Amino acid sequence: MSLSTAISRLESLARLSDHPGHLIRSFLSPSSRQAADLLLSWIRDLGLQTSHAPDGTLRGILPGSNPSAPPLLLGSHYDTVIDAGKYDGPLGILSALAALESLAQQNITLPFPVHVLAFSDEEGTRFQTTYLGSRSILAQLDEKTLAATDANGITLASALASEGWHHNASLIHYPPHSTRGYVELHIEQGRVLEQLNQPASTVSAIAGQTRLAITLAGHADHAGTTPMPLRRDALTGAAECILSAESLARSHPPAVITVGKIAVHPGASNSIPQRADFTIDLRHPEDNERHALTTELQERFLSITDQRNLTLDWNLVQESPATPCDPTLTSHLLNSLQAITGHHTSLVSGAGHDGVALAPAMPIAMLFIRCRDGLSHHPDEYASPEDIDTGIQILTHFLKSFTP
Numbered sequence: 379m380s381l382s383t384a385i386s387r388l389e390s391l392a393r394l395s396d397h398p399g400h401l402i403r404s405f406l407s408p409s410s411r412q413a414a415d416l417l418l419s420w421i422r423d424l425g426l427q428t429s430h431a432p433d434g435t436l437r438g439i440l441p442g443s444n445p446s447a448p449p450l451l452l453g454s455h456y457d458t459v460i461d462a463g464k465y466d467g468p469l470g471i472l473s474a475l476a477a478l479e480s481l482a483q484q485n486i487t488l489p490f491p492v493h494v495l496a497f498s499d500e501e502g503t504r505f506q507t508t509y510l511g512s513r514s515i516l517a518q519l520d521e522k523t524l525a526a527t528d529a530n531g532i533t534l535a536s537a538l539a540s541e542g543w544h545h546n547a548s549l550i551h552y553p554p555h556s557t558r559g560y561v562e563l564h565i566e567q568g569r570v571l572e573q574l575n576q577p578a579s580t581v582s583a584i585a586g587q588t589r590l591a592i593t594l595a596g597h598a599d600h601a602g603t604t605p606m607p608l609r610r611d612a613l614t615g616a617a618e619c620i621l622s623a624e625s626l627a628r629s630h631p632p633a634v635i636t637v638g639k640i641a642v643h644p645g646a647s648n649s650i651p652q653r654a655d656f657t658i659d660l661r662h663p664e665d666n667e668r669h670a671l672t673t674e675l676q677e678r679f680l681s682i683t684d685q686r687n688l689t690l691d692w693n694l695v696q697e698s699p700a701t702p703c704d705p706t707l708t709s710h711l712l713n714s715l716q717a718i719t720g721h722h723t724s725l726v727s728g729a730g731h732d733g734v735a736l737a738p739a740m741p742i743a744m745l746f747i748r749c750r751d752g753l754s755h756h757p758d759e760y761a762s763p764e765d766i767d768t769g770i771q772i773l774t775h776f777l778k779s780f781t782p
């Protein structure tokens with residue numbers, strides 16, 4: 379497969395959408411099925427044995443010279459967010475196929491099987507359930523996940539039963555420690571590689587996350603009649619907290635803290651804000667650091683609200699631990715990165731990926747490809763053909779030189 383084939387396949391997939399005006403492929407939708415059929419036909423064209431699970435997970439198997447040896451898994455996801463770009467997900471699947479094609483052209487037979495996996499739900503756009511596909515290949519989904527509902531009130535369990543692709547489906551399952559690992563190529567979704575002027579990097583870890591819902595409460599008074607010293611303004615308190623969160627993150631790289639949402643009550647131009655609700659999204663590749671920063675943040679907020687005579691309501695909404703990439707698998711990938719590009723860069727992934735779900739059961743490694751302006755989850759998402767080609771070359775080199 380030439381590079382131009384991989385690019386034209388990206389374009390073909392991008393035309394398959396649930397909505398005509400923008401790209402969205404949600405879990406088990408008709409366009410998702412069309413994308414799956416197309417992907418399966420391309421995998422079959424490469425001579426791989428194909429199968430699919432009822433949840434839309436696709437698999438292609440290249441047996442290699444020892445079909446009973448533990449396989450190496452390559453892949454990514456083919457679902458998208460709403461108004462998505464073309465590269466997040468599909469690039470990982472198509473570059474894996476391109477690397478296998480390149481090996482075939484060089485008449486190379488690997489001493490172990492390679493399984494190409496394409497997951498039908500990573501983003502969780504329909505059921506707000508991330509990593510559905512990768513979780514499903516390790517274990518049955520738990521009751522809470524199966525009870526999740528979409529915008530129409532349909533549960534995941536009933537969607538799987540009535541909309542699942544049961545015809546000719548087979549179970550795709552990997553017991554713990556039954557593979558050589560999972561390697562995923564993905565766009566960086568950030569600006570670091572662009573700033574370093576490098577086409578690709580490995581990934582050292584996928585950052586852990588803490589999500590908080592914060593409420594500051596004061597008193598709603600008249601904007602004209604309340605002198606400044608008598609005020610208990612929840613919004614100015616929130617402003618001080620938010621700036622303090624920003625300075626905390628700035629002084630502790632690679633920590634990132636974001637306040638993405640804020641609401642003010644009563645929300646009138648002539649009323650002093652009585653309440654301010656805002657969110658905190660705190661990420662760090664090391665869990666003990668993330669915990670320490672969360673504690674420090676809470677102390678800062680308590681001190682600010684004390685001084686301003688406000689009350690602080692601190693709610694933990696969600697917490698997910700950091701996922702380190704496997705050092706051995708990553709060093710193999712790093713050697714290939716260096717061989718192809720001359721660079722030796724490893725980044726932290728601030729965004730989540732299927733490797734988070736797979737890491738408890740197998741070694742994981744990731745290869746990041748530079749994307750323009752760091753833009754992702756957006757129709758202008760773009761990775762250059764040259765960088766995609768570099769990614770395919772790195773994957774090919776990695777497969778050839780990987781001696782587990």
Ligand SMILES: [Zn+2]
Nearest residue numbers: 466467500564
């Ligand atoms: Zn993705």
